[in-house]
Amino acid sequence: xxxxxxxxxxxxxxxxxxxxxLMAEAVAGESFLTKLYHIYNMEYPKFFxxxxxxxxxxxxxxxxxxxxxxxxxxxxxxxxxILFNRNSSLNADRTFQQTIADPDDFYPKPSVFVYxxxxxxxxxxxxxxxxxxxxxxxxxxxxxxxxxxxAIERAFLDSETTSVLTGWVEAVSDTEFEAALExxxxx
Amino acid sequence: MIVKKIGDxxxxxxxxxVEENFAAVMEGRSELRRYESLWNLPFPCFVSLIxxxxxxxxxxxxxxxxxxxxxxxxxxxxxxxxxVKAVKQSGIDPTSERVVFILSSTKGNVELLADEHSDLERVxxxxxxxxxxxxxxxxxxxxxxxxxxxxxxxxxxxAFRCLKSGQYDTAVVIGADVLSPxxxxxxxxxxxxxxxxxxxxxxxxxxxxxxxxxxxxxxxVAEDNVEGWQMLAGAVRNDANHISGPSRTGEGSxxxxxxxxxxxxxxxxxxxxxxxxxxxxxxxxEMESIAITRAGLADVPVNAMKxxxxxxxGAAGILETLLTxxxxxxxxxxxxxxxxELGVSMPVKISSQHIETEKNxxxxxxxxxxxxxxxxxxxxxxxx
Numbered sequence: 001x002x003x004x005x006x007x008x009x010x011x012x013x014x015x016x017x018x019x020x021x022l023m024a025e026a027v028a029g030e031s032f033l034t035k036l037y038h039i040y041n042m043e044y045p046k047f048f049x050x051x052x053x054x055x056x057x058x059x060x061x062x063x064x065x066x067x068x069x070x071x072x073x074x075x076x077x078x079x080x081x082i083l084f085n086r087n088s089s090l091n092a093d094r095t096f097q098q099t100i101a102d103p104d105d106f107y108p109k110p111s112v113f114v115y116x117x118x119x120x121x122x123x124x125x126x127x128x129x130x131x132x133x134x135x136x137x138x139x140x141x142x143x144x145x146x147x148x149x150x151a152i153e154r155a156f157l158d159s160e161t162t163s164v165l166t167g168w169v170e171a172v173s174d175t176e177f178e179a180a181l182e183x184x185x186x187x
Numbered sequence: 188m189i190v191k192k193i194g195d196x197x198x199x200x201x202x203x204x205v206e207e208n209f210a211a212v213m214e215g216r217s218e219l220r221r222y223e224s225l226w227n228l229p230f231p232c233f234v235s236l237i238x239x240x241x242x243x244x245x246x247x248x249x250x251x252x253x254x255x256x257x258x259x260x261x262x263x264x265x266x267x268x269x270x271v272k273a274v275k276q277s278g279i280d281p282t283s284e285r286v287v288f289i290l291s292s293t294k295g296n297v298e299l300l301a302d303e304h305s306d307l308e309r310v311x312x313x314x315x316x317x318x319x320x321x322x323x324x325x326x327x328x329x330x331x332x333x334x335x336x337x338x339x340x341x342x343x344x345x346a347f348r349c350l351k352s353g354q355y356d357t358a359v360v361i362g363a364d365v366l367s368p369x370x371x372x373x374x375x376x377x378x379x380x381x382x383x384x385x386x387x388x389x390x391x392x393x394x395x396x397x398x399x400x401x402x403x404x405x406x407x408v409a410e411d412n413v414e415g416w417q418m419l420a421g422a423v424r425n426d427a428n429h430i431s432g433p434s435r436t437g438e439g440s441x442x443x444x445x446x447x448x449x450x451x452x453x454x455x456x457x458x459x460x461x462x463x464x465x466x467x468x469x470x471x472x473e474m475e476s477i478a479i480t481r482a483g484l485a486d487v488p489v490n491a492m493k494x495x496x497x498x499x500x501g502a503a504g505i506l507e508t509l510l511t512x513x514x515x516x517x518x519x520x521x522x523x524x525x526x527x528e529l530g531v532s533m534p535v536k537i538s539s540q541h542i543e544t545e546k547n548x549x550x551x552x553x554x555x556x557x558x559x560x561x562x563x564x565x566x567x568x569x570x571x
Contacts, residue, residue: 075427077424077442081425086311086313087310087311087313088295088310088311088312088313088333090307090310090311093294093297093300093310093369094300096369096373097297097300097301097369100368100369100372101301103227103229106229106372108372108373108375108376109376110373110376110377110378110431113372113373113374113376113377114377114430114431114556116294116297116369116373117293117333117335117556117557118333119333119334119335119555119556119557119559120335120430120556120557122334122425122557122559123425123430123556123557123558123559124430126425126426126427126557126558127427127428127429127430127558129427130427131425131427132424132425132426132427132438132439132442133424133425134422134423134424134425135334135423135425135557135558135559136332136334136341136423136559137332137333137334138330138331138332138333138345139311139312139313139316139331139332139333140313140328140330140331141313141314141316141317141328141329142328144328147328147330150354151330151345153352153354154345154348154349154352154354155348157348157351157352158422158423158446159450160422160446
């Protein structure tokens with residue numbers, strides 16, 4: 001099976017690339033994710049509630065879908081969202097752990113706990129775009145394009161799925177993150 | 188070509204064999220109980236825990252001392268133990284490049300974060316999956332599915348596709364999660380826990396109970412018309428509504444059910460039961476009743492297993508699927524333990540008693556945070 005990669009976005013703490021072209025670079029002392037949110041006029045206040053894994057995945061997916069140029073926010077079930085990383089929701093997990101570590105200062109918050117699942121970012125993208133198709137998060141022991149390609153090929157076995165928003169999204173701290181997303185269409 | 192179950196295992200508070208677990212469910216037993224301050228947490232909880240002494244004794248029967256010593260946590264122990272038992276029962280060669288290992292877990296080794304000296308590399312379930320695959324000297328990169336509460340069904344769907352696509356011939360699917368202050372405090376913060384026995388679909392339900400378990404299933408490609416349980420279809424759909432609450436219209440569950448009915452060509456009348464999520468939270472059970480009714484399945488017997496085991500998170504999809512297979516094999520739809528008076532808006536057919544069935548197929552349904560929902564269909568065509 002040959003599937004076509006229509007667009008690619010790469011987002012790191014230092015730069016943003018769209019289809020191999022450098023689009024923005026970070027400046028020391030600024031929040032690069034918030035800067036991109038404003039540059040691209042995303043107008044989605046829920047962004048500010050998200051943990052960093054969701055922010056990274058959300059920003060990269062928004063820019064990927066702008067590159068696609070199709071009409072946005074139309075309910076559809078033919079597009080799957082399948083993301084990968086190694087460390088699951090480690091950053092949110094550590095944040096939540098801090099809220100329960102001290103019995104004398106025990107304040108577990110639901111708004112933190114909900115982000116201690118890696119698939120929340122796939123849900124955030126589905127909600128934003130009204131995608132009712134498959135959403136899934138897969139953990140791999142290391143980044144492997146071959147393993148990701150196999151999973152994408154498998155996703156097209158769902159007869160409703162005609163395209164997949166997919167790729168690697170990792171955020172182990174507020175300053176250490178990477179998204180390498182692709183829009184893959186069945187050919 | 189079909190996808191057939193050739194082995195299974197269960198590691199739960201109700202026993203370390205499939206037979207013990209199935210017998211316990213048929214006898215209506217549970218190890219769910221109230222703890223006033225489990226792990227010094229500042230609230231009571233009602234949970235089901237795998238006893239450490241019994242687990243260590245079982246490990247000593249199945250694994251060498253060196254292997255046991257190499258396992259750092261209860262999670263690693265139950266994940267590997269369930270895989271060892273299922274692989275042994277299936278008789279497969281796990282070293283084959285045609286075999287893939289798939290793990291389902293929501294939080295894996297998260298308890299390690301409580302110790303600041305822990306190896307952070309070990310926290311991710313992807314590490315545990317690799318540990319299991321290496322134990323069996325399997326050459327392939329293991330797949331870990333982490334889709335909240337639907338993970339166990341997603342892992343089986345991933346296995347189904349691994350075999351249907353020809354990527355592999357055999358998949359060992361392991362579901363496991365253990366409880367820790369992290370998970371219990373998290374669910375408590377969401378006000379999702381009941382401090383008494385959970386009561387799925389009942390008017391007086393007050394929330395869910397958490398439980399520990401591991402379960403594993405081995406699927407293999409086979410010629411058509413062979414005996415035993417087959418997976419027919421599976422689908423994952425999103426509500427596109429809210430990250431921590433289900434859709435009021437049951438959108439994702441409805442869509443997943445419709446996809447599975449269409450792909451499997453099963454009709455409502457073919458189904459022994461619909462084994463649902465049934466967490467016993469107000470929103471989940473209400474949502475499921477709506478999705479079931481919208482999908483035209485209101486006349487199919489519905490049951491939920493949470494009253495026996497609690498919500499076993501990443502294990503739930505596998506444990507509950509396997510128990511339903513064994514129940515249908517013996518002509519039964521298990522009682523929904525804890526159910527009393529129907530308390531959802533749609534009149535689903537749910538019972539506090541085991542009921543007889545002559546059907547040979549069922550559909551499994553789950554939903555989870557992130558708005559995700561999964562359904563899968565199974566049949567044992569030789570059952571009469």
